[in-house]
Amino acid sequence: MRSLFAIPIAGLFAALILAPDAQASPRTGPLCPEPAPGFVRCLSTYGSQHALHSPVGGLSAHDLASAYSLPSSGGAETLVAISIAYDAPNLEEDLNVYRREYGLGECTSANGCFRKVNQNGDPGPLPVTQAGWAVESTLDVSMVSAACPTCKILVVEGNSAGYADLATTVDTAVRLGATVVSNSYGARENGLALTYARSYDRSDATIVASSGDSGFTATSFPAVFGSVVAVGGTTLTKDDSPRGWAESAWAYGGSGCSAYIAKPKWQQDKNCANRTTTDVSAAAENVLIYNADAGGWFPVNGTSASAPFIAGLYGRVGANPSPGSLYQRADALHDVTTGANDSGGTGTKCGKDYLCTAQQGYDAPTGLGTPNGLAAFE
Template sequence: MAASAAAATVAVFGLAAVAPAQAATANGTTSYHQQCPQAPVGSASCMALKRTDVKPQLAHSGATPLATVSGYGPSQLQSAYNLASAAASNGGGETVAVVDAYDYPSAQSDLNAYRSQFGLPACGSGCFTKINENGATSPLPSPAPASDDWTGEEALDIDMVSAICPNCHIILAEASSESNDDLGKAVNAAVNAGAKFVSNSYGGSEDSTDTTYDTEYYDHPGVAVTVSSGDSGYGVEYPAASQYVTAVGGTALNTASNSRGWSESVWSTSSSEGAGSGCSAYDPKPSWQTDTGCSKRTVADVSAVADPATGVAVYDTYNNNGGWNVYGGTSVASPLIAAVYALAGNPAAGTNPASYLYQHTSALNDVTSGKTATCSPAYLCTAETGYDGPTGLGTPNGITAFQSGSSTG
């Protein structure tokens, strides 16, 4: 069932309040906080940003959806990215994995509530699976602590896959910790479990050892591995910098009176909050990336909604998260893009699916306004016609750009 048959409406965005971070919007001031604290060297932080000015609410105990929930739901996201037709008919038999740290005990019941609210088909046994970093269904890691609450990230990830690809199966691969090695092992476990699409909404500072992690954990030809570009504005994080992944930047997504019905600009709240982008210090440039202002890997490749002020509805009851919340961050964009790849079908064997985007540039929505900083060359932090750092080649306009094969662009 397509999400356009949503069982309830979505109220977009809420009330003003004081919180650790704020963003001015046409509807007032939004406030939000980072779901995970900054991780030490050798580890990664989740990129989820939870709105603190939207009061959480629990789903009904029965099957009746709530009248409204805040944030974009499946029908809005599918409309914005021209995916409704593909979402209704594609994705059956495809498996999307999301990689996170720690266990999320209420994942199945929370996912059920999300899908029920929006009229999506149920995703129970055989459709939704949790595995540990070794690929086994038990034992699962310790639950995420409230002080480092990856469950919000995990809920966001599985809900975004559901929103874009309702017919896809979902694997939640749970690493024992947020160390680079544990998260990397969970990536390998997800691929070994059969996932052809693996989303990673986490990152940390670059390091000279990153190229070793590349070959150990992220080099999976024929698998679309997507990674959030970061939420700290101009600057590169790893593993988004890996030459083997699709680095996913972020936009602010708003309704508009144009033919598309939507408009997008670079997500930037402040000089230290916005879509990550830039020139890697260590990772080599992939052969399919041809921009001339960076001799190494340039971040990002593609983008999708990430601004908390234009965030998405997510359901999470664990750690007193209270049910329905609104989330932003490039954590939204990575699983969304992984699910678009799934709608487009299995990648060709031996290929890097990030390269497909560069062969189909005309099949993306080019984002040409907004910036995160002042930098040189300017395209590394400023939206331009064609490729730029914060939004890559643009945002999805259907599934063509995510399919193997070449076309003019």
């Protein structure tokens, strides 16, 4: 049987993803396959079965800046790293199509803004390519760019989606100078995953991770670690309010109560004796990106969008705070009070408790809320 890795990536996308416009319908399947034990998957799904010919029909970089009151002036030139599995061969080119579209400035190897290395920190050899993970890489660097146009981007590619390889990418990213590391992947927490906690527990960098895309369920590694900023997801839409945007808990955003990790001292919610995810959230549905091999512009969903966006905000302010600092600045966030992330979005799975239902103040699907400027991340 021919390996998927031997198929040209464009051909693989054509076979699995794209469809004529006339036959297009919403697609909810994940970008990456369900992981085997000891492995993770990227936390994104396709927002559409077909590519778009232009950047319309989803949330743009300008929309995110507007919804979250980001300043027009540039921020710090922080090095933000992406921990990711496998290689995305056209990543730099796809990223700069996105950045040119929204006037974010070039971010290239030539100008020193962009760098891609293997898990050992070397420019080559790079890992094999896996189509879904390549789109995930595109999403990650695009969201960091939307949040922080002035940040420099380091992409560290693991040889596989295994726990050990991805923990190594985090260690390498920090060794190479990243002060923020984004992780858009996850797996159900378990004893084996906990053996890699040290890589995600840093005093020299802020570690950010997606909370998951399976709704209210077991917590996700590595977001479950108390040393990590766990990022949930929201549905963000325009409306006629003074803010101009409405926001609710994304129906598939991850939340849960850990079976392994003790509750951090800064977390005070009452119905989970251990670590509760999430801490903070951002848009995770209908986010536009560009990937040439997947046909151009198309929307994606997932906390894989919200996590790198939040990582970019930490980069933009140039700070290196602990996850607990968010809990001291909750008044600098938009409190999300509607929506639920159980099956059907009704909140019945948790008895309409805060563990799966958005409410005033802290709740597990959206954490403390979503960005309202940069103050919460300083």
